[in-house]
Amino acid sequence: MSFDFDSLIAAINSAYPGAVKERIEYRGETTLIIDKDRISSVCGHLKGTFGFTFLADLTAVDYLEIRTPRYEVVYHVHRFGPEIDENIRLRLKAEVHGDNPKIDSVTHIWSGADWLEREVYDMFGIVFTGHPDLRRILMPEDYEPFPLRKDFDVRDREASKRSFERALREGGD
Amino acid sequence: MERVEFISQEANFNADTGIRTETMMLNMGPQHPATHGVLRVVLYLDGETVVKAVPYIGYLHRGIEKLCEHITYQQCLPYTDRMDYLASICNNIGYILTVEKLLGIQDAIPERAKTAEVILFELGRIESHLVGIGTNALDLGAMSAFLYCFKERERIYDILETVCGARLTTSYPRVGGLPLDLPDDFEEKVRNFLKVFPATLAEVDSLLTRNRIWIDRTKGVATISAEDAIDLGLTGPALRGSGVPYDVRKAMPYLGYENYDFEVPVANEGDAYSRFLCRMEEMRQSLKIIEQGINNLPDGPYAADLPDVVLPEKELTYTRMESLIRHFVLVYEGFKPPAGEVQHAVENPKGELSYYLVSDGTGKPYRMRVRGPSFVNMQALPNMVKGRLLADVIAAIGSLDIVLGEIDR
Amino acid sequence: MGVNSNSLLGGDGFITTTIEAFANWGRKNSLWPMPFGTACCAIEMMGVFASRFDLSRFGAEVARFSPRQADLMIVSGTITYKMASVCRMIYDQMPEPKWVIAMGSCTCGGGPFDSYAVVQGIDEFLPVDVYIGGCPPRPEAIIDAVMKIQKKIDLEGAPIL
Ligand code: SF4
Numbered sequence: 016m017s018f019d020f021d022s023l024i025a026a027i028n029s030a031y032p033g034a035v036k037e038r039i040e041y042r043g044e045t046t047l048i049i050d051k052d053r054i055s056s057v058c059g060h061l062k063g064t065f066g067f068t069f070l071a072d073l074t075a076v077d078y079l080e081i082r083t084p085r086y087e088v089v090y091h092v093h094r095f096g097p098e099i100d101e102n103i104r105l106r107l108k109a110e111v112h113g114d115n116p117k118i119d120s121v122t123h124i125w126s127g128a129d130w131l132e133r134e135v136y137d138m139f140g141i142v143f144t145g146h147p148d149l150r151r152i153l154m155p156e157d158y159e160p161f162p163l164r165k166d167f168d169v170r171d172r173e174a175s176k177r178s179f180e181r182a183l184r185e186g187g188d
Numbered sequence: 189m190e191r192v193e194f195i196s197q198e199a200n201f202n203a204d205t206g207i208r209t210e211t212m213m214l215n216m217g218p219q220h221p222a223t224h225g226v227l228r229v230v231l232y233l234d235g236e237t238v239v240k241a242v243p244y245i246g247y248l249h250r251g252i253e254k255l256c257e258h259i260t261y262q263q264c265l266p267y268t269d270r271m272d273y274l275a276s277i278c279n280n281i282g283y284i285l286t287v288e289k290l291l292g293i294q295d296a297i298p299e300r301a302k303t304a305e306v307i308l309f310e311l312g313r314i315e316s317h318l319v320g321i322g323t324n325a326l327d328l329g330a331m332s333a334f335l336y337c338f339k340e341r342e343r344i345y346d347i348l349e350t351v352c353g354a355r356l357t358t359s360y361p362r363v364g365g366l367p368l369d370l371p372d373d374f375e376e377k378v379r380n381f382l383k384v385f386p387a388t389l390a391e392v393d394s395l396l397t398r399n400r401i402w403i404d405r406t407k408g409v410a411t412i413s414a415e416d417a418i419d420l421g422l423t424g425p426a427l428r429g430s431g432v433p434y435d436v437r438k439a440m441p442y443l444g445y446e447n448y449d450f451e452v453p454v455a456n457e458g459d460a461y462s463r464f465l466c467r468m469e470e471m472r473q474s475l476k477i478i479e480q481g482i483n484n485l486p487d488g489p490y491a492a493d494l495p496d497v498v499l500p501e502k503e504l505t506y507t508r509m510e511s512l513i514r515h516f517v518l519v520y521e522g523f524k525p526p527a528g529e530v531q532h533a534v535e536n537p538k539g540e541l542s543y544y545l546v547s548d549g550t551g552k553p554y555r556m557r558v559r560g561p562s563f564v565n566m567q568a569l570p571n572m573v574k575g576r577l578l579a580d581v582i583a584a585i586g587s588l589d590i591v592l593g594e595i596d597r
Numbered sequence: 598m599g600v601n602s603n604s605l606l607g608g609d610g611f612i613t614t615t616i617e618a619f620a621n622w623g624r625k626n627s628l629w630p631m632p633f634g635t636a637c638c639a640i641e642m643m644g645v646f647a648s649r650f651d652l653s654r655f656g657a658e659v660a661r662f663s664p665r666q667a668d669l670m671i672v673s674g675t676i677t678y679k680m681a682s683v684c685r686m687i688y689d690q691m692p693e694p695k696w697v698i699a700m701g702s703c704t705c706g707g708g709p710f711d712s713y714a715v716v717q718g719i720d721e722f723l724p725v726d727v728y729i730g731g732c733p734p735r736p737e738a739i740i741d742a743v744m745k746i747q748k749k750i751d752l753e754g755a756p757i758l
Contacts, residue, residue, distance in 0.1 A: 127421030251712030
């Protein structure tokens with residue numbers, strides 16, 4: 016299973032100059048750092064031209080006080096080979112700034128990104144522009160904090176209690 | 189908890205008949221026997237036809253990803269059981285493999301441990317498919333298949349119990365291999381299982397596969413095309429049932445799966461019945477893998493010789509000072525993988541389970557992300573049931589074989 | 598007191614007892630559980646209802662998923678704050694007299710999940726009769742809990758009206 020990532024990067028960069036900022040190899044995995052504003056075009060290109068039809072995962076990491084663009088949105092895209100063992104997986108990362116975090120949605124490229132992006136929004140508060148239905152998914156809708164942010168204490172149950180009490184009062188769920 | 193409400197803004201008045209009809213909202217769950225836990229689906233119905241289905245999740249969100257940021261890598265293991273609790277052992281092994289990849293020690297894992305993990309992984313697959321099929325049948329009214337399936341699960345529980353002491357929440361292998369050698373009667377128990385299980389499988393097969401009612405309830409129900417399945421990111425039987433032969437065991441082999449002779453069953457219809465057929469055949473293939481594993485189970489060490497990662501033997505901990513100190517450091521601080529990040533996928537019974545670990549060089553994961561197959565598979569539900577009958581929703585949820593622990597984490 | 602001696606029935610075919618004792622005797626041997634299963638513990642609970650452990654030996658196999666037909670709520674599995682209001686609502690819908698079993702460490706005290714989303718013990722919002730520790734408890738422990746409930750009904754009873 017060998018795949019020519021160099022020509023892939025060259026192709027992306029010629030279509031969208033400067034879109035691939037960096038390439039990292041670690042433990043046999045390839046990571047490309049993508050310019051945040053181009054993420055949706057690059058993803059579309061990867062799917063349309065290179066056949067990365069499958070979005071394996073979409074998540075984010077909070078690097079509070081470690082790196083300056085505070086968040087990284089991480090995409091794992093996958094290409095099925097013609098043979099069952101010729102599969103390629105690629106990690107894309109886009110850096111997103113801490114205040115008013117925002118990035119383009121990729122739901123129009125892979126519809127499976129829908130819930131994954133909602134989860135990132137729910138947990139980190141990163142807004143995906145162009146998402147058709149960006150609501151909280153795991154936490155109750157009236158919950159305020161974003162739990163997976165590094166400045167949120169894992170034992171902080173106050174907000175949960177508030178929303179529980181409201182639900183009790185109103186009989187809703 | 190089912191509640192029915194009428195929403196009048198979509199009311200239609202039929203002038204010919206003089207009948208006014210309304211779209212009805214039916215709330216199903218989060219406490220409902222057929223939602224396999226705490227899923228909540230809000231259905232908009234026109235008569236008995238589903239106009240729209242909106243799943244609501246998060247009723248079991250326990251914050252596992254956040255909790256894991258505060259404990260050592262080894263301590264995260266028990267949390268992984270509690271995600272897909274129908275096949276805890278598969279989650280455990282998937283996590284262990286990810287940490288081993290992060291540490292870069294995959295090649296140091298002894299063959300005995302790897303083979304044992306393959307056997308347990310496939311037992312986990314059977315365990316999960318039994319519940320998947322059993323509860324799907326139970327929801328559609330076939331109680332006896334459920335009882336047969338649970339009977340067989342007890343046998344797998346017995347094997348797991350001899351291996352690790354727990355029936356359900358196994359927390360079994362450790363980073364670097366097995367915590368203890370396999371018990372003496374492991375081989376005998378597994379061989380015994382191999383002997384008796386095909387009979388149960390045949391029973392379930394004869395109860396369902398050609399059962400008229402079962403076929404009527406599942407064939408052509410909850411269909412999804414291959415393109416949609418890929419687009420939505422479905423994996424596991426939900427994807428293979430639509431004719432896409434994607435299986436992580438073949439696509440990105442781990443634990444030496446490339447050396448085992450097995451096939452990836454695929455069905456083409458994309459309906460609930462196809463997914464059922466895939467699961468049945470996968471259990472047969474798992475038996476084949478287990479048999480190959482148990483025949484080739486090598487002797488030798490069961491854990492890697494890596495003092496920085498693997499705990500010293502109990503005996504030595506109690507008798508030697510250096511071992512005691514090592515034990516203490518490993519338990520309190522944990523091993524420290526170099527800074528970096530990896531993703532590792534395994535083929536869980538329900539689809540691709542992958543862990544994404546970010547290390548900052550300390551003993552605790554900086555970020556642990558779990559991509560649960562059920563979470564992504566669940567997205568297919570609105571597509572599957574749109575325009576179908578209300579009763580098909582039950583068949584669809586059952587055939588997706590979701591587990592809420594993994595959806596909500 | 599119990600009504601169990603055959604010799605009492607004797608030749609006359611009747612016995613004397615109190616209404617309370619008679620009703621409780623019936624209640625205790627025909628508990629209708631409402632399995633409020635949310636997570637891993639629910640799988641063990643299903644195991645108890647299935648063939649090997651077979652809760653019907655204790656007269657408690659008629660699992661009712663409608664709270665209005667149940668008198669024993671077995672809360673098994675993690676209860677999050679999002680779920681808690683539902684749990685309370687189900688409890689309120691059950692007719693009196695009713696009993697609650699908290700099955701598993703999660704329901705007893707949060708279990709392994711000391712986190713922002715999980716209720717640290719369902720007794721924060723529900724009265725619990727029997728707690729079962731364990732993660733998950735073994736089926737034998739669940740059977741034991743059902744027997745404890747039976748004993749409790751026997752000893753304390755419940756008002757008839
Ligand atoms: S007590 Fe343990 S087994 Fe039971 S629901 Fe909680 S985590 Fe799962």
